[in-house]
Amino acid sequence: xxxxxxxxxxxxxxxxxxxxxxxxxxxxxxxxxxxxxxxxxxxxxxxxxxxxxxxxxxxxxxxxxxxxxxxxxxxxxxxxxxxxxxxxxxxxxxxxxxxxxxxxxxxxxxxxxxxxxxxxxxxxxxxxxxxxxxxxxxxxxxxxxxxxxxxxxxxxxxxxxxxxxxxxxxxxxxxxxxxxxxxxxxxxxxxxxxxxxxxxxxxxxxxxxxxxxxxxxxxxxxxxxxxxxxxxxxxxxxxxxxxxxxxxxxxxxxxxxxxx
Ligand code: NAD
Numbered sequence: 001x002x003x004x005x006x007x008x009x010x011x012x013x014x015x016x017x018x019x020x021x022x023x024x025x026x027x028x029x030x031x032x033x034x035x036x037x038x039x040x041x042x043x044x045x046x047x048x049x050x051x052x053x054x055x056x057x058x059x060x061x062x063x064x065x066x067x068x069x070x071x072x073x074x075x076x077x078x079x080x081x082x083x084x085x086x087x088x089x090x091x092x093x094x095x096x097x098x099x100x101x102x103x104x105x106x107x108x109x110x111x112x113x114x115x116x117x118x119x120x121x122x123x124x125x126x127x128x129x130x131x132x133x134x135x136x137x138x139x140x141x142x143x144x145x146x147x148x149x150x151x152x153x154x155x156x157x158x159x160x161x162x163x164x165x166x167x168x169x170x171x172x173x174x175x176x177x178x179x180x181x182x183x184x185x186x187x188x189x190x191x192x193x194x195x196x197x198x199x200x201x202x203x204x205x206x207x208x209x210x211x212x213x214x215x216x217x218x219x220x221x222x223x224x225x226x227x228x229x230x231x232x233x234x235x236x237x238x239x240x241x242x243x244x245x246x247x248x249x250x251x252x253x254x255x256x257x258x259x260x
Contacts, residue, residue: 002240004029007080009073011063011120012090014041016190017140020228021087024236026054030085033076035061035120037090055080063090063116073123082131085239086124088117089140093192095151095199106154113158117165125169125178134177136239139166141182141250143258149215151203159184163250170248179247181238186226186254187216221256230255 008025012018014036022032026049034042034056042058049056057079061072077083091113094105117139128135144152145159162182169180187193193216200215201208217223230253238246252258 002028003085003236006030006084006239007033007076007082008085008087008239009033009035009059009076009083009120009124010087010089011035011061011116012140013087014038014045014058016192017185017188017228017231018087018089019045020232021089021235022056023049023052024229024232025085025087025239026052026056028236028240030239031055031080033057033059033072033080033083035059035063035072035076035090037062063088063120064111066119069116069119070123073120073127077127082133083124083127084131084133084135085138086120086135087138087140087235087239088120090116091140091192093152093155093196095155095196095203097151097203098153101153109154110158110161113155114161114165117162121165121169125173128173128178129176134173134179136241137166137169137173137178137180138235138238139180139182141184143184143186143252143254145182145184145250146252146260147258151200166250167248170244174244174247177244179241179244181246181248182250183231183234183238184250184252184254184258185231186220186252186257188226188228188231190228217257219257220254224255226253226255 008030013034036042039060046056166180
């Protein structure tokens with residue numbers, strides 16, 4: 001088990017990609033901290049992991065709130081002993097054409113994706129340095145860390161920003177054995193994407209079937225959605241990767257939608 005004796009925190013793990021990352025890393029032996037706005041959901045994933053024979057706790061956390069982030073990390077370290085892996089995954093989507101994008105929505109998007117990544121990194125990395133064990137910090141980027149789409153100015157800006165943060169963490173963290181990565185999924189059918197299908201159909205004036213076939217999957221090699229399992233497998237591999245050989249890199253998991 002590649003993550004035996006490690007503690008991994010996943011933000012936004014009550015649902016979707018984060019939940020799958022938590023389950024995969026638990027199978028590899030990590031104790032898991034499920035940090036989410038939705039505490040009931042987080043506790044329910046923790047119970048799933050315990051039912052598989054693993055160890056997990058749910059923690060209530062809004063990743064945009066500095067006090068809640070710091071308290072959540074302290075609670076995790078107090079209960080489980082360390083933080084060795086951080087998966088900064090919590091995220092939302094809001095789509096509008098630029099000329100209609102409400103400034104409040106723009107700020108909300110940047111806050112969840114970028115402030116959340118910064119605050120959780122700052123709180124976790126202090127423990128990774130202090131323990132002398134180092135660790136891995138994995139940001140949930142997107143194909144939109146490398147590519148643009150209409151209506152997604154805030155999301156594309158935020159996801160590109162994570163590449164910069166990860167590269168700085170790679171440089172600052174290397175001396176103390178902290179590695180960083182960005183995992184960049186294509187479209188994965190989670191609640192976040194289900195919500196976008198009717199919204200995009202309306203904004204683009206096309207049917208929901210056309211949104212899926214042409215907008216979401218049109219550029220893939222095989223015409224199928226990326227799965228939570230695809231993404232969690234890559235995250236788990238990176239979480240357990242033992243050296244800094246891959247630090248600072250992004251990994252695109254998109255069924256050939258975007259090839260670097
Ligand atoms: P999801 O909606 O299934 O899950 C998101 C989780 O984040 C929820 O449990 C929600 O409660 C939590 N969350 C939202 N705001 C939060 C906050 N402020 N603090 C703490 N938790 C919060 O979404 P998902 O599709 O699993 O997306 C997870 C990540 O993957 C996001 O960063 C998203 O941008 C990224 N991503 C998703 C796709 C996709 O196609 N689904 C593709 C590329 C990247």
